[in-house]
Amino acid sequence: MEILLAKRAGFCFGVKRATQMAFEAAEKDGETFTLGPIIHSPQVVQRLEGMGVKVLSDLEGIGNGTVIIRSHGVTSAELEDAVRRQLEVVDATCPFVKKAQEHVKRLSHDGYTVVVVGDADHPEVQGIVSYAEGPVHVVGSGEEAARLPNMKKVGVVAQTTQSFETLKNVVKECLLKGGEIRVFKTICDATAVRQDEAKALAREVDCMIVIGGFNSANTKRLAEVCSELQPRTHHIETAQELDASWFQGVERVGVTAGASTPKWLIDKVIERIQELDNKKKG
Amino acid sequence: MEILLAKRAGFCFGVKRATQMAFEAAEKDGETFTLGPIIHSPQVVQRLEGMGVKVLSDLEGIGNGTVIIRSHGVTSAELEDAVRRQLEVVDATCPFVKKAQEHVKRLSHDGYTVVVVGDADHPEVQGIVSYAEGPVHVVGSGEEAARLPNMKKVGVVAQTTQSFETLKNVVKECLLKGGEIRVFKTICDATAVRQDEAKALAREVDCMIVIGGFNSANTKRLAEVCSELQPRTHHIETAQELDASWFQGVERVGVTAGASTPKWLIDKVIERIQELDNKKKG
Numbered sequence: 312m313e314i315l316l317a318k319r320a321g322f323c324f325g326v327k328r329a330t331q332m333a334f335e336a337a338e339k340d341g342e343t344f345t346l347g348p349i350i351h352s353p354q355v356v357q358r359l360e361g362m363g364v365k366v367l368s369d370l371e372g373i374g375n376g377t378v379i380i381r382s383h384g385v386t387s388a389e390l391e392d393a394v395r396r397q398l399e400v401v402d403a404t405c406p407f408v409k410k411a412q413e414h415v416k417r418l419s420h421d422g423y424t425v426v427v428v429g430d431a432d433h434p435e436v437q438g439i440v441s442y443a444e445g446p447v448h449v450v451g452s453g454e455e456a457a458r459l460p461n462m463k464k465v466g467v468v469a470q471t472t473q474s475f476e477t478l479k480n481v482v483k484e485c486l487l488k489g490g491e492i493r494v495f496k497t498i499c500d501a502t503a504v505r506q507d508e509a510k511a512l513a514r515e516v517d518c519m520i521v522i523g524g525f526n527s528a529n530t531k532r533l534a535e536v537c538s539e540l541q542p543r544t545h546h547i548e549t550a551q552e553l554d555a556s557w558f559q560g561v562e563r564v565g566v567t568a569g570a571s572t573p574k575w576l577i578d579k580v581i582e583r584i585q586e587l588d589n590k591k592k593g
Numbered sequence: 594m595e596i597l598l599a600k601r602a603g604f605c606f607g608v609k610r611a612t613q614m615a616f617e618a619a620e621k622d623g624e625t626f627t628l629g630p631i632i633h634s635p636q637v638v639q640r641l642e643g644m645g646v647k648v649l650s651d652l653e654g655i656g657n658g659t660v661i662i663r664s665h666g667v668t669s670a671e672l673e674d675a676v677r678r679q680l681e682v683v684d685a686t687c688p689f690v691k692k693a694q695e696h697v698k699r700l701s702h703d704g705y706t707v708v709v710v711g712d713a714d715h716p717e718v719q720g721i722v723s724y725a726e727g728p729v730h731v732v733g734s735g736e737e738a739a740r741l742p743n744m745k746k747v748g749v750v751a752q753t754t755q756s757f758e759t760l761k762n763v764v765k766e767c768l769l770k771g772g773e774i775r776v777f778k779t780i781c782d783a784t785a786v787r788q789d790e791a792k793a794l795a796r797e798v799d800c801m802i803v804i805g806g807f808n809s810a811n812t813k814r815l816a817e818v819c820s821e822l823q824p825r826t827h828h829i830e831t832a833q834e835l836d837a838s839w840f841q842g843v844e845r846v847g848v849t850a851g852a853s854t855p856k857w858l859i860d861k862v863i864e865r866i867q868e869l870d871n872k873k874k875g
Contacts, residue, residue: 475768475769478768479765479768482764482765482768482774483761483764483765486757486760486761486764486776486778487757489778490777490778491775491776491777491778492764492775492776492778493773493774493775493776494768494773494774494775494776495772495773496768496771496772496773496774
């Protein structure tokens with residue numbers, strides 16, 4: 312059985328940076344926390360927990376130590392809270408997400424009504440939105456944007472993982488709503504490139520394995536797009552979940568992974584697939 | 594024969610204002626000039642010439658007097674030339690065009706590459722473009738915008754008479770080209786409203802008369818859209834051009850006029866159609 316690994320499987324730039332910063336902080340003395348999971352990988356979070364890094368939902372009762380800001384960012388109120396408590400802050404917010412937050416703050420300050428293209432329930436979007444000082448709307452599609460009120464000056468930013476198509480559809484609607492429309496293309500193309508590669512791979516293989524947190528939106532989406540092209544697509548978090556029956560009659564298996572999946576998890580999956588293949592042969 | 598006049602036939606806000614300013618200036622003492630025709634109506638220009646207002650292509654050799662800036666605006670160099678010559682300037686530039694010029698100047702100053710959606714040969718566009726202090730492109734369609742180079746910050750403005758559809762197509766392409774796209778919707782809806790009314794009228798009548806300068810882009814376009822719905826559409830400048838044969842078997846005739854057509858020209862056309870109808874009956 313041939314195993315084909317997608318070139319862009321696993322960590323994107325922002326996640327790699329955040330994970331490195333978190334492991335470095337974990338090695339230092341003193342208590343260390345993250346506000347929410349550092350990245351959407353339960354296995355990475357577990358490793359950090361093993362090194363004493365606690366995941367908190369808020370800073371209630373915390374008086375000293377280091378707080379690591381996750382790659383998706385946090386709300387401005389949460390960041391201010393950490394500063395007020397005089398905690399040491401390691402800001403591992405993805406620089407692309409940070410840019411989106413800064414654009415929202417600036418647009419809002421300059422009198423623009425802000426439109427964030429994204430998923431209102433995603434922590435990245437909740438962080439970005441919190442930087443608005445005035446009116447702000449979150450829309451997930453052109454149809455949702457069509458329901459926005461008329462606005463004088465509209466400032467548009469996007470969740471970094473949004474598709475260009477959705478941004479385009481929202482901007483089209485915003486052109487109808489306002490006299491000035493200012494768009495910051497805060498989309499990071501890592502998501503699109505990863506999806507395109509995965510699609511190409513899914514077309515070539517008999518079975519597709521997508522590795523990543525079940526809480527990771529980009530991994531779930533990756534598994535979806537692969538499923539459309541290859542019904543034998545499986546979304547797993549770890550090698551333990553692999554099932555020998557999936558590879559019956561399979562000659563080529565494709566492997567890809569979400570942006571928050573570490574290399575060691577991918578390596579283990581490949582190793583395990585090889586083991587299962589050897590058993591099949593023997 | 595019933596004559597139906599479109600509600601929004603004739604002068605738009607900017608043309609009405611420019612014409613009033615020109616006639617007021619013409620009544621004062623001293624030499625008076627316009628740089629290019631004040632509006633695209635040869636009949637109005639003729640009336641002003643009768644009052645001593647000369648149409649110049651440039652200010653070469655002019656040392657004193659009043660220069661009236663036409664509704665479409667002039668280039669920044671032409672305006673500076675008038676000031677340098679210490680002429681009295683009556684700036685009849687349409688305030689909507691002025692806004693577009695100001696946006697271009699500001700965008701350019703702030704480091705944006707400017708994209709003007711419009712017809713590169715139209716004097717309004719030539720005036721708007723002249724306010725750019727840095728790179729500027731004129732595009733007439735989404736296809737043309739697709740050929741633009743990549744840009745960091747893109748500032749988009751439109752010729753005031755452009756269609757919203759064209760602006761939307763250009764913005765869509767610009768979203769692919771730059772990291773920030775700032776759009777000022779400088780389109781004046783007078784053109785679209787006039788066209789929509791004319792189309793509704795063209796569907797109801799057996800013959801359509803469109804009045805306006807043969808050098809007026811908006812009148813030519815108005816005649817085009819009417820022709821598509823009513824083949825018996827005639828574009829005329831004055832009542833003298835009306836031909837009795839056009840009204841053979843016609844029960845309802847529609848009349849509309851471009852943005853630079855004065856009311857007295859429309860009134861004469863209606864009067865003449867009534868005369869021809871009376872002759873037909875008698």
